[in-house]
Amino acid sequence: MNKTKNKIKLNPIMTLVILIGLTIVLSGILSLFRVSVTYNEVNSVTNTYDKTLVSVENMFSLSGLKYIFSSTVSNFVAFTPLSMLIIILIGIGVMEKSGFLKTTFTLITKNAQKKTITFAIVLISILFSLAGDLGYVIMIPLSALVFLYGRRNPLIGIVASFAGLTCGTGLSVIFTSVDSSLMNITLNASHILDNNYTMGVWAYFLIMLVAAILVSILITFITEKFMVNEVEKYEFKEEKKEFKLTKRELRGLLFAGTVGLVYVLFFIYNIIPNVPFGGNLLDYKQVLYIDKLFSPDSFFSQGFVFIITMLFVLLGLFYGLGAKTIKNNNDFCDDLGHSLDEIGKPIVLILLASVLINVFKKSNIGAVIVGALSNLVGGSAFTGIPLLILFFLVVVIATVVLPGSVNKWTILAGNCVPIMMNAGFSPEFIQVIFRFGECVTYGITPIMAYYVIYLAYLEKYQQGDEPITLFRSLKYQRRYSYMVGILLLVILILWYIVGLPLGSGAPTI
Numbered sequence: 001m002n003k004t005k006n007k008i009k010l011n012p013i014m015t016l017v018i019l020i021g022l023t024i025v026l027s028g029i030l031s032l033f034r035v036s037v038t039y040n041e042v043n044s045v046t047n048t049y050d051k052t053l054v055s056v057e058n059m060f061s062l063s064g065l066k067y068i069f070s071s072t073v074s075n076f077v078a079f080t081p082l083s084m085l086i087i088i089l090i091g092i093g094v095m096e097k098s099g100f101l102k103t104t105f106t107l108i109t110k111n112a113q114k115k116t117i118t119f120a121i122v123l124i125s126i127l128f129s130l131a132g133d134l135g136y137v138i139m140i141p142l143s144a145l146v147f148l149y150g151r152r153n154p155l156i157g158i159v160a161s162f163a164g165l166t167c168g169t170g171l172s173v174i175f176t177s178v179d180s181s182l183m184n185i186t187l188n189a190s191h192i193l194d195n196n197y198t199m200g201v202w203a204y205f206l207i208m209l210v211a212a213i214l215v216s217i218l219i220t221f222i223t224e225k226f227m228v229n230e231v232e233k234y235e236f237k238e239e240k241k242e243f244k245l246t247k248r249e250l251r252g253l254l255f256a257g258t259v260g261l262v263y264v265l266f267f268i269y270n271i272i273p274n275v276p277f278g279g280n281l282l283d284y285k286q287v288l289y290i291d292k293l294f295s296p297d298s299f300f301s302q303g304f305v306f307i308i309t310m311l312f313v314l315l316g317l318f319y320g321l322g323a324k325t326i327k328n329n330n331d332f333c334d335d336l337g338h339s340l341d342e343i344g345k346p347i348v349l350i351l352l353a354s355v356l357i358n359v360f361k362k363s364n365i366g367a368v369i370v371g372a373l374s375n376l377v378g379g380s381a382f383t384g385i386p387l388l389i390l391f392f393l394v395v396v397i398a399t400v401v402l403p404g405s406v407n408k409w410t411i412l413a414g415n416c417v418p419i420m421m422n423a424g425f426s427p428e429f430i431q432v433i434f435r436f437g438e439c440v441t442y443g444i445t446p447i448m449a450y451y452v453i454y455l456a457y458l459e460k461y462q463q464g465d466e467p468i469t470l471f472r473s474l475k476y477q478r479r480y481s482y483m484v485g486i487l488l489l490v491i492l493i494l495w496y497i498v499g500l501p502l503g504s505g506a507p508t509i
Contacts, residue, residue, distance in 0.1 A: 009466070009467055009469050010469060010470075011467055011469070012349060012455055012459070012467075012468065012469060012470045012473075013345075013348055013349060013352060015469065015470040015471075016349070016352035016353060016355075016356055016446075016470070017352060019356055019446065020352065020355055020356050020359055023059070023359050023360050023363060023365070024059045024060050024064070024065075024068075024359060024363075025060055026363075026365065027056055027057060027058055027059040027060060027064070027359075027363035027365060028059065028060025028061065030056040030365065030368075031055075031056045031057065031058035031060075032058075034055070035055070035056045035368060036054060036055035036056065036368060037053075037054055037368045037371035037372050037375065038051055038053045038054075038371070039051075039052055039054075039371040039372075039374045039375055039378075039414065039415060040052075040378065040414035040415050041410065041411070041414045042185075042188045042189045042191075042192060042414045044188040047188075047191045047192060047195060048192070049192070049414060052371075052411075054364050054367045054368050054371055055364065055368070056365055056368055057362060057363050057364050059359055059362065059363050064362075067362060068355070068359060071358060072355055075354055075355070075358045076350075076351050076354045076355075079350065079353075079354040079449070080133065080449065081133075081136070081137070081449050081450055081452065081453055082347070082350050082354070083305075084133070084134065085137045085453060086340065086343070087305050087306060087309050088134075088137045088138060088141075088305065088308065088309055088312070089137075089141070089339035089343070090312075090313065090336055090337075090339065091308065091309040091310070091312025091313045091316070092141055092142070092312055092339050093316075093335060093336060093337065093338035093339030093340065094312060094313050094315075094316030094317060094332070094335045094336060094338070095312050095315055095316035095319075096145065096316075096338060096339065097316070097325075097334070097335040098252075098317070098319050098320035098323070098326055099249070099252070099319065099320070099323060099325045100252065100253075100256055100315055100316050100319035100320070101142075101145050102149050103245070103249050103252070103319070103323075104253070105146050105149040105150060106149045106150070106243050107243075107245065108146070108150075109146065109149065109150030109151075109152075110243055112150075114150075114152065114224065115220055115224050117146065117147075117150060118156075118160055118220045118223050118224060119216055119220040121139070121143050121146060121157065121160055121161055122160055122161070122163070122164035122219045122220055122223075123164070123212070123213075123216040124139065124164075125139045125143070125160075125161045125162075125163075125164030125168060126165070126167075126168030126171055126212050126215065126216055127168075127173060127174075127212070128165065128168075129165075129168055129169055129170075129171065129172055129176060129178075130172070130174050130176055131304070132177070132178070132294070133449070133450055134304065134305060134308065135165050136162075136165055136450035136453050136454070137450075137453060139164075139165060140158055140161050140165075140453055140454060140457050141339075141457060143157035143158060143160065143161035144157045144158050144161075144457060144460075144461055145157075148461075151236065151240055152234075153228075153231060153232075153233070153234040154234065154461045155231045155232065155234060155458060155461050155462070156227055156228060158454065158457050158458055158461065159227055159458075159476045159477070160219060160220075160223045160227070162443060162454045162477065163219050163222075163223075163443060163477060163480040163484075164216070164219055165443075165450075166439070166442040166443025166448075166477070167215055167219060167439045167440075167442070167443060167480055167481070167484045168212060168215060168216075168439065169439055169442045170405075170434075170435030170438040170439045170442075171208050171211050171215060171435070171436075171439060172208055173205065173208050173209050173212050175201040175202070175290050176290060176294070177290055177291060177293075177294035177295070177301075178405055178406065179201075179290075179431075179435075180201075180288055180290055180291050181405075181406050182405060182406065182409050182431055182434070182435075183199050183431065185410055185413045186409075186413060186417060186427045186430065186431050187199060187427065188413070189413040189414055189416075189417035189427075190417055190418075190421060190427040192417075192418045193418055193421050193422070194421075197427060199427060199428055199506075200503075200504065200505045200506065201288060201290065202504035202505065203428040203502060203503045203504070203505065203506035204428055204429075204431070204432045204502040204503045204506060205502075205503035205504060206500070206501060206502060206503045206504075207432055207491070207495060207500075207502045207503065208432075210491065211436065211491055214487060214491070215439075215487065215488070218483060218484060218487055219484070222480055222483060226479060227476065231476065232462070232464060232466070233463075235463060246323075248323045248324055251322040251323065252318070252319035252321070252322035252323030252325070253319065253322070254322065255318040255319060255321060255322035256314075256315045256316075256318045256319035256322065258318075259314050259315070259318045260311060260314060260315050260318075263310075263311055263314055264311070267300075267307060270300075271293060271300055273289070273292065280299070281293075281299045281300035281303075282298055282299075282300065283295040283297045283298035283299075283301075285297065286298075313336075316335065317332060320335070342460065345456070345459065346452075346453075346456035346459075346460075349452045349455060350452050350456075353446070353451070353452040356446070356447060357447050357449060360447050365401065366447075367402065367407075367411065369397075369398070369401045369402070370398045370401065370402045370411045370412065371411055373397060373398050373412070374394075374411055374414070374415040374416060375415060376390075376394060377391055377394055377412070377415055377416045377419060377420075378415030378419055380419065383423045383424070384423065384424075384496075385493055385496065385497075387419075387425075388425070388433060388492060388493065388496060389489065389493075391416060391420065391430075391433055391434075391437070392436065392437045392489055392492065393437075394412070394416075394437070395412070395433070395434050395436075395437025395438060396437045396441050396485065397441075398437075399437065399438050399440070399441045399442055399445065400441050400444070400445045401445075401447070403442060403445055403448040403449075405435075405438060408438075409434060412434070416430065416434075424509070425509060426502075426506070428502050428503075428506045428507065429495075429496075429502060429509045432492070432502060433492060436488040436489075436491070436492060437488075439484060439485075439488060440481055440484060440485035440488065441481060441485075443477045443480065443481060444474055444478065444481050446470060446474075454473065455468070455470065455473050458473055458476075495509065496509050
């Protein structure tokens with residue numbers, strides 16, 4: 001019986017290969033039956049509907065296979081998770097090898113309650129949505145080390161952090177560049193009915209803040225109540241020793257803290273507009289501050305990953321100089337490559353994930369499904385709470401097959417915004433429902449680009465003979481997904497019933 005069970009436990013690499021093959025074959029079958037969808041897309045110039053036709057593209061054809069083979073290398077090189085992970089790992093490696101992270105995290109966790117540390121990691125992960133996808137390559141490895149140096153299972157830290165990052169992906173307490181793009185789409189759709197409608201950047205601050213805090217509490221509860229027992233046990237190689245901060249370690253922390261503070265203040269000054277010799281990292285072609293900060297043409301956005309990496313390198317380097325763990329340039333150079341020593345398998349996973357995502361996107365399967373869901377809402381006769389629930393569930397399902405917020409909302413908004421406005425929902429509340437719906441399933445779809453980072457780190461810290469399969473990694477997130485989904489839906493319904501303001505200068509619902 002055990003042998004039979006072991007045979008079906010596929011390595012994640014083989015699972016991704018199978019998923020790629022299934023996607024190719026499925027696209028061929030759907031294309032054979034001419035599966036397509038026509039949905040309404042708003043023309044921002046004329047404020048009218050344009051009919052958009054999307055058909056499934058056959059990847060199981062000569063042209064489809066040619067595309068896969070010809071685009072794999074360029075797509076892999078341009079795959080953002082790869083470059084972000086490698087660059088960030090350089091900085092994390094210096095901090096880890098020099099001892100900075102061990103000293104810092106041991107001090108933080110020494111006398112703190114377990115649930116307090118878990119809550120802090122989850123809340124920080126949720127708030128990291130401000131920095132876009134960077135949170136996945138920073139918070140997942142660092143959360144594992146926080147738990148490891150706190151003498152807890154690092155797998156739990158990885159699972160909890162990923163749950164915070166994904167379940168909090170739409171909980172934008174601070175208006176982000178993604179919110180700005182979504183707001184433009186929402187406004188274009190709202191102008192079908194009201195050409196003068198406007199939205200503010202603080203329009204849903206209050207509901208987002210409440211949701212972020214409650215989701216953090218819920219994820220912490222799930223982690224400490226269930227995941228601690230469900231995730232495999234972790235055996236520490238070293239016996240627990242009483243930690244005492246030495247003079248060298250204290251000097252290292254002072255060196256690192258001073259240099260890190262100066263570095264951070266320098267960059268903060270350079271993202272403040274209209275100050276003498278400041279604001280150099282902004283794109284002044286944009287109107288909103290968040291767009292000036294994170295527009296593709298701003299230096300801050302273009303260099304954000306490297307800015308964070310250099311901060312990590314400086315923290316690790318100056319800690320090492322102060323604590324005497326870095327004695328010469330050879331020590332420093334060795335530290336730079338420390339986190340890249342075992343990156344071979346993660347790179348293979350990232351390669352296959354990039355192929356899967358590229359093939360699935362090119363096939364248009366996800367776009368066709370989302371287009372059909374858009375028409376479902378557009379043709380609905382529901383109003384009030386039933387319409388709210390329908391739209392919420394549509395976004396939940398749509399996120400599984402099309403995780404990208406902007407692409408998904410481009411398809412959904414044309415049908416969903418006008419019909420919901422006619423039912424009495426404000427554009428602000430409609431966008432909140434959309435963002436909440438995304439949070440539910442963003443962490444349980446393998447075609448989300450950064451899922452592979454989560455999977456790779458689970459494998460890194462896994463002990464024993466049982467492999468971390470793709471389905472096992474999904475199982476860890478399942479409870480978070482449906483419990484957070486229930487919580488967010490309850491928040492939306494209660495907000496709708498009570499009629500509380502969403503934020504500053506916004507209608508109630």
